Amino acid sequence: MTRTEMEARVRELLVDLAPEFEADAIDPDEDLRQQLDIDSMDLHQLATSLFEVYGVDIPESERADLVTLRAIVDWLDAHVSR
Amino acid sequence: MGDVFEFVMPSLGADMERGVLVEWLVTVGQHVDRGDLVAVVETDKGAIEVEIWTPGTVAELVVPEGSDVPVGTVLARLSGASATADPAPSAPPAADAPPAEPSPEPAPTPVVAVPPHSGRASPWARHLAAERGVDLTGVVGTGPGGAIVGADVPQARTKPVAAGTDADAMRRAVARAMERSKREIPHYYLGTEVDLTPTLAWLERRNAAVPPPQRVLPAVLFLAAAARAVREVPQVNGFWKDGRLEVSEAVHLGVAISLRGGGLVAPAVRDADRLDLGGLMAALDDLVRRARRGRLRGSEMTDATLTTTSMGDRGVSDIQGVIYPPQVAIVGFGRVVERPWIVDGAILPRSVVRVTLAGDHRAHDGHTGGLYLSAVANLLTNPESLA
Structure with missing residues (x-):
């Protein structure tokens, strides 16, 4: 899986959480909480989806830093085995 | 043989005065049990899937899909209705539409495990599936008898839709x-x-x-x-x-x-x-x-x-x-x-x-x-x- 494919999948998961938004319109560098108005339940659902899709478990200690699309994709790029 | 039962537009909250019957999830002649989803009603708070609490057989769908009617309007009639029916969500409210009276006893939880799609799907579900380009094979239905209803149809991945509510x-x-x-x-x-x-x-x-x-x-x-x-x-x-x-x-x-x-x-x-x-x-x-x-x-x-x-x-x-x-x-x-x-x-x-x-x-x-x-x-x- 390429990084581009990974980013597209994360965009899909985010739009699944916030159907009011277009996948292509998500700014990779803007804080997702402000950009999509998502809360702790949304972030829990995203972490669960990433676990189910990629089999990865983002440590609680690192989650505070993963608040942009780019940060999430960077983390996946470094941790998902291909 | 039981009585004829009138299923009315329920009050789905203290503030609801009318609703739009968006979709029937049942057809004439179909038997319904307590807790079955029978209709989708659009309210100010979005589309709500409405259950029925009186078992019986659907004798007549009085109101066609798309009708905007006041709370208390007769939507359908059931024959052979059980006398043990829970009248809660279907009790005709007063003219100033107070909230639905709470059930005197807990109604069954409407979430049940159902098998994957067995071929039955409501007209609205088929319409949504066609619109979204979604294949219903493998979709799990939550409607009566495991039928696929509109809410079960997955969103098209690249075409997000509005949440179905009017903010105003x-x-x-x-x-x-x-x-x-x-x-x-x-x-x-x-x-x-x-x-x-x-x-x-x-x-x-x-x-x-x-x-x-x-x-x-x-x-x-x-x-x-x-x-x-x-x-x-x-x-x-x-x-x-x-x-x-x-x-x-x-x-x-x-x-x-x-x-x-x-x-x-x-x-x-x-x-x-x-x-x-x-x-x-x-x-x-x-x-x-x-x-x-x-x-x-x-x-x-x-x-x-x-x-x-x-x-x-x-x-x-x-x-x-x-x-x-x-x-x-x-x-x-x-x-x-x-x-x-x-x-x-x-x-x-x-x-x-x-x-x-x-x-x-x-x-x-x-x-x-x-x-x-x-x-x-x-x-x-x-x-x-x-x-």
């Missing part, structure tokens, strides 16, 4: 309910602060031992404590009806959910006091997802016996709620904040939450409300008792 209409609906609350209910307000530090450490250990899908959020501890504290102080759980407090034996906990783009709904987690933390987390997860897609069920909109509102991790630390009539209390949980706290004579940084109660002073007094809040606080500081 929802604002008006919230306004009507809150106006009624503040006009009729003499609120009293109480609050207490709870040191959650040991509880959050317990939750972190619990979550670390299980995979992500089985983890629970601190908000779920709040729901569990609010629901189980009712066992100790039941007077906060029920309705003000006909000039007296009617305590509910069942604890159906309303959860205030804010919708992106504005608006608020407070559907109920049924029998919340009987669910463990995992069950409550699953119920909350499901409610939030469906609320934000405008696909809640009628019983969820009318059954709440007590409501909670939580500010989450981005809100403020204190909230004073407005009671949703005809309920008699609302419990509030502020954002968990770091505060200086005295522990064994030393000042230490601790994680603290402010828990509040707005009570209906016609139904109970501050003493009762204080006992309830104390019970909530005790449960929150003993999380093992909530597991």
Whole structure:
């Protein structure tokens, strides 16, 4: 899986959480909480989806830093085995 | 052979005056049982899937799809209706449309396990599937007999849709309910602060031992404590009806959910006091997802016996709620904040939450409300008792 494919999948998961938004319109560098108005339940659902899709478990200690699309994709790029 | 039963446009909240019959989920000649989904109704708070609580056979669909009708309008007639029917959601309301009367006994939870798509799908579901380019093969139906209904049709991945709600209409609906609350209910307000530090450490250990899908959020501890504290102080759980407090034996906990783009709904987690933390987390997860897609069920909109509102991790630390009539209390949980706290004579940084109660002073007094809040606080500081 390429990084581009990974980013597209994360965009899909985010739009699944916030159907009011277009996948292509998500700014990779803007804080997702402000950009999509998502809360702790949304972030829990995203972490669960990433676990189910990629089999990865983002440590609680690192989650505070993963608040942009780019940060999430960077983390996946470094941790998902291909 | 039973009687003819008239299924009417239900009142799905204290503020609902009319609704649009969007889709029939049953056909003439079909048998329906208690709790079957029979129609999709569009309200100011989005599309609601409406159950029926009277078994029988559909004899006539009186109102065609797309009709905008007042609450109480006859939508369909059933023949062979059982005399043991629960009249709750179908009781014709008065002209000024009071909220649906709560069920005298708990209706069955409408969520049931059903097999994957076996070929039956409602016309609306087929329409949505065609519109979204979705193949219904493998889709799990939640309609009568496992039929696929509109809500089961997956969203097209690249074409997000609106949540099915009109922000202005929802604002008006919230306004009507809150106006009624503040006009009729003499609120009293109480609050207490709870040191959650040991509880959050317990939750972190619990979550670390299980995979992500089985983890629970601190908000779920709040729901569990609010629901189980009712066992100790039941007077906060029920309705003000006909000039007296009617305590509910069942604890159906309303959860205030804010919708992106504005608006608020407070559907109920049924029998919340009987669910463990995992069950409550699953119920909350499901409610939030469906609320934000405008696909809640009628019983969820009318059954709440007590409501909670939580500010989450981005809100403020204190909230004073407005009671949703005809309920008699609302419990509030502020954002968990770091505060200086005295522990064994030393000042230490601790994680603290402010828990509040707005009570209906016609139904109970501050003493009762204080006992309830104390019970909530005790449960929150003993999380093992909530597991």
